[in-house]
Amino acid sequence: MDEAKIMEIEFNLFLKAMVLRHGYDFRHYSKASFKRRVQALMHAAGCDNIGQLVPRVLREEGFLRFALSQLSVPVTEMFRDPQVFLTLRREVLPMLASYSHINIWQAGCATGEESVALAIMLKEEGLLHKAQIYATDINDDALDKAEAGIYPASVIELGASNYRQAGGRAAFEDYFHTSHGFSRVRGDIREKISYAHHDLVGDGVFCEVSLVVCRNVLIYFDHDLQRRVVSRFVDSLTRGGFLCLGTRESLVSAAAAEQFKAVDADCRIFKKLGGA
Numbered sequence: 217m218d219e220a221k222i223m224e225i226e227f228n229l230f231l232k233a234m235v236l237r238h239g240y241d242f243r244h245y246s247k248a249s250f251k252r253r254v255q256a257l258m259h260a261a262g263c264d265n266i267g268q269l270v271p272r273v274l275r276e277e278g279f280l281r282f283a284l285s286q287l288s289v290p291v292t293e294m295f296r297d298p299q300v301f302l303t304l305r306r307e308v309l310p311m312l313a314s315y316s317h318i319n320i321w322q323a324g325c326a327t328g329e330e331s332v333a334l335a336i337m338l339k340e341e342g343l344l345h346k347a348q349i350y351a352t353d354i355n356d357d358a359l360d361k362a363e364a365g366i367y368p369a370s371v372i373e374l375g376a377s378n379y380r381q382a383g384g385r386a387a388f389e390d391y392f393h394t395s396h397g398f399s400r401v402r403g404d405i406r407e408k409i410s411y412a413h414h415d416l417v418g419d420g421v422f423c424e425v426s427l428v429v430c431r432n433v434l435i436y437f438d439h440d441l442q443r444r445v446v447s448r449f450v451d452s453l454t455r456g457g458f459l460c461l462g463t464r465e466s467l468v469s470a471a472a473a474e475q476f477k478a479v480d481a482d483c484r485i486f487k488k489l490g491g492a
């Protein structure tokens with residue numbers, strides 16, 4: 217049997233071990249890019265082939281956390297795609313202002329930059345005191361960084377430019393305490409964000425919210441899984457709630473599209489039909 221066929225068997229055994237042993241089902245992730253992640257995991261774990269990962273997934277204490285952090289792509293930025301944040305600020309936050317409490321679910325938060333950006337915007341629009349952001353991911357290493365809220369100064373510099381394009385009016389660095397090249401998010405911003413481990417594939421609806429922000433996560437899933445995850449967002453949104461996806465993502469199915477109207481199609485911001 218040629219090497220490629222053996223690799224394919226090993227890859228399938230790895231997927232099976234992850235789902236049967238730990239309940240993480242990656243079988244509906246886009247295959248080519250997920251295979252590259254598994255190969256990266258294989259190298260990081262010091263294995264010669266994917267087959268060697270299988271017993272470690274099954275038996276090694278602590279290997280799951282390491283595997284999930286290597287399989288995930290926690291690339292993010294403060295106010296990434298500033299136009300999207302500008303639209304959230306101008307079109308969505310004013311509509312949430314009348315709510316007595318604003319629950320937001322930010323799914324796939326990586327190291328937390330996007331949730332910090334949301335909290336800063338809520339603060340500037342006078343809504344942070346009645347808001348709670350639940351930011352979730354499967355990568356515990358990234359969640360630990362998010363929870364600490366400490367970023368290299370370079371992240372803040374890039375963020376400052378995005379922030380201004382996203383309608384930011386203050387001095388961006390005032391939201392951070394900076395020393396020795398690192399900046400920590402101010403406590404009043406951090407205390408409104410709860411970080412939690414949650415698997416969009418296996419864990420179901422997180423909680424009832426009026427805004428779901430899930431950007432640049434669906435792109436890693438195949439069509440069927442995208443459809444299932446979007447339907448999870450539909451279930452977690454209150455009537456009249458908002459959904460914000462990544463600029464290369466969509467509502468996927470006609471059935472989901474029927475339940476929303478576009479607030480801004482380019483920014484992938486949608487309002488769930490049915491009144492507030």
Ligand SMILES: C[S@@+](CC[C@H](N)C(=O)[O-])C[C@H]1O[C@@H](n2cnc3c(N)ncnc32)[C@H](O)[C@@H]1O
Nearest residue numbers: 288290292324326353354355415416417431432
């Ligand atoms: C490219 S980052 C996106 C970060 C941020 N939303 C943004 O757009 O800047 C994708 C994140 O999705 C997370 N992710 C992947 N699969 C997931 C799942 N099944 N459940 C929750 N998060 C997941 C990854 O761990 C990673 O942190």
